[in-house]
Amino acid sequence: MADPSSFASPDQFITKHLNLKFNVDFGSRVIRASASLTVRSLQDALTQLVLDTKDLTIKSVVVNGQKATFVLGQSHSFKGTPLEITLPFPLTRGQEIIVGICYETSPKSSALQWLTPEQTAGKKHPYLFSQCQATHCRTIVPCQDAPSVKFTYYCQVSIPKELVALMSAINDGDIPDPEDCKRKIYRFRQNVPIPSYLIALVVGAVEGRKLGPRTVVWTEKELMDASAYEFAETEKMLKHAEDLVGPYVWERYDLLILPPSFPYGGMENPCLTFVTPTVLAGDRSLASVIAHEISHSWTGNLVTNKTWEHFWLNEGHTVYLERRIDGLLYGEKFRQFKAVGGWKELQNSVNTFGATNPLTNLVPNLHEVDVDAAFSSVPYEKGFALLFYLEQLLGGPDIFLGFLKSYIQMFAYKSVVTEDWKKFLYTYFKDQADILDKVDWNGWMYTPGMPPVKPKYDMTLADACIALSKKWVQAKESDLNSFSDSDLKQLSSHQQIEFLTILLLEEPLPVSHVKRMQEVYNLNEVKNSEIRFRWLRLCIRAKWDEVIPLALKMATEQGRMKFTRPLYRDLYNLDKARDQAVSTFLQNRSSMHPVTAMLVAKDLNVDAS
The missing domain is CATH 1.10.390.10 (Neutral Protease Domain 2)
Structure with a gap:
């Protein structure tokens, strides 16, 4: 079966091992790299190998030490560009070759976020992290970027010596970089075969x-x-x-x-x-x-x-x-x-x-x-x-x-x-x-919407959440004094999350109700992000203008898509907040993760470029 998200052909070739060398350059926001892929042929007489790439500059390709010709195929809006390598000799089934590729990543690689020192807790050093799931590994490694292909890997990463490198692998020690006394090389090995989306790299002033x-x-x-x-x-x-x-x-x-x-x-x-x-x-x-x-x-x-x-x-x-x-x-x-x-x-x-x-x-x-x-x-x-x-x-x-x-x-x-x-x-x-x-x-x-059957649930811990949410939904203005801070004190933080989740599935509450909720429960001060997120959504839906700055603050001071996207969407749907939501996003876009920024731009109907 073909993988609609990849150009590679895992029915023809399979990658068994990947040997990587990364040189992380914070100044130009690129990784200069070489990748050696041990590839096994699954058919006879194969003469072309196709790998996934996106925004990579390919400098040279060798196969078993022999120079190989290659072209970058037609670019696709989100899949990237196939790297088509013509093999110097036809392969027989079961034959293994080593494909060596020298290349460089782009500063706009969607797998990488380069943070300035100001964007870190320590404020002194830059920081880099990767996020390859689902199809972003191809922006840092030319590979068969399909979860059907699993391989082991070894990696050597050269970084500024005052920082630390970590990977989705076991640390294999570090040495001074022989080519630059201001740098250090960290080594990693992953002996369990993994799909490409599980390659991960972080470089920063971290400690363990x-x-x-x-x-x-x-x-x-x-x-x-x-x-x-x-x-x-x-x-x-x-x-x-x-x-x-x-x-x-x-x-x-x-x-x-x-x-x-x-x-x-x-x-x-x-x-x-x-x-x-x-x-x-x-x-x-x-x-x-x-x-x-x-x-x-x-x-x-x-x-x-x-x-x-x-x-x-x-x-x-x-x-x-x-x-x-x-x-x-x-x-x-x-x-x-x-x-x-x-x-x-x-x-x-x-x-x-x-x-x-x-x-x-x-x-x-x-x-x-x-x-x-x-x-x-x-x-x-x-x-x-x-x-x-x-x-x-x-x-x-x-x-x-x-x-x-x-x-x-x-x-x-x-x-x-x-x-x-x-x-x-x-x-x-x-x-x-x-x-x-x-x-x-x-x-x-294969059918959209909710499942055909709802499983049975023990409702013991949910009943209190349902009862309190019902009380709020049915409350008239004259009933609002019947609520007190003890309502929430009886509920665990998980139950408070559930109480707010239920209210979000109902018709929006009147402003009078959310104002009273703030008076008795003081939810604006809650530190638990799951409670805070739902509370702010509830207030935006009730059209309580006072929470607009709080919602914008939460949408921008963290970039977890589960929180950021719905908050921006809700603000966009509130006439009074729409322009502010768009302008706040535009101001903050450059400090957001590339995938988050791309999806929020779509949500807000802003030009994705």
Whole structure:
């Protein structure tokens, strides 16, 4: 099957190993690099190799030491440009060659964000981080940028000696750069085969602190105490994950807390999970992001979706595992409560896209679709809902976990499509095929909107949130004095998030109500980013002008897309705030992550260039 997001032909060639040399130049914001790809031919008489590239300057190509001719093919708006290499000799099936490429990245590489010292916590040194998922690795390495291709890698990175380099790999020591006494070379090895989107690099004034036998937390020293406190339970989560699905094969599980412009909650780069500082709530209440990224060590990094159309295989299973870890840490009622919240997140996404939008399919067609633009909570929460529903149909959590463990063992180190998963499900539960036959597979997989069936949820922890939200929705002006600060004090921060999520699915509240809510709950002062985000959206929808500056502040002081995009969208939809939203975005665009800036520009109908 062809990968609609890549030019490479994994049916003809497969990359087995990648040897990289990076020279990171902060002055010109480029990486000067060489890549040696060990490539195996899967067919006879092949004479051309095609790799994915985007915004790369290719200087030379050699094959087994012989000079090879190459051309850059026709450029595509988001896929980039195919690098077409004519091989100096035809290959036979099974033959391996080493393809050496000298090249340079562009300052506008979408995988890289170059931060000025002012954009860091320390304010003294520049900072660089990468984000290759889904299809941005091609902007830093000419490669088969398709999740069906997995390879090991080795990398040597030359950087200014006062900084530190980290990668999604095991540190293999560092040496002074023999060519420049002001620089240092860091070396890394990744011995477990990974897809290209899991290559990750960071260079900055970061330091590490040991959290457990396998874990170091890395961050700028200004964030170190808060980070070490927040993620102190990492080893415990890692052990729970191993109890659920088997041994952890990646040797290290380090965490890196990034500057605020990092566009995601977390990124499961092997050996080095990237984390947004917006989860530093001070009370560990948002640390389940780590349970999610840990779970990816099995579902995503070990068993990988073959193309991005099957992204739910990565994310649905990971959310399922994350919530199983939550259940072990905080009890089954909490797992059920998180599942209820997930259903609401799914409703939110479906409302944003529209219930007939094909991008709300569990398995969407991504032909000529930019993966970044298709990104939402659908693969996460519709995928989870399907697994949760199957758990209930097939005999409960323990029985379903047996399936999940076997699925991971069966497909470890491989890439799969939905059909592989479904076949294995039928094989594993062959005695219950009659039950599986009654599942509306087409409704779940290939139909837009909400799933055909809603799983059953234990509502114990959700009921209090529903009751309070109902009270606010039904309250007349004369009832507003009946609310007091004790309403929220009885709810955990997770329940407060759920209370606000429910209100966001209702008709907008009157301004009088949100003003009263601020009087009694003082939500403007809340530090928890998940609560703050929902509260600000609620106020914008109620057309309370006073929160416009607070919403703009949150949209700009961090760049997590989950928060920044909806806040900008809501402000844009409020007549009074539209011009301010656009002008604030234009002022801040240059300090945003390139993918975030591109998507917000689309949301605000601003010229993307």
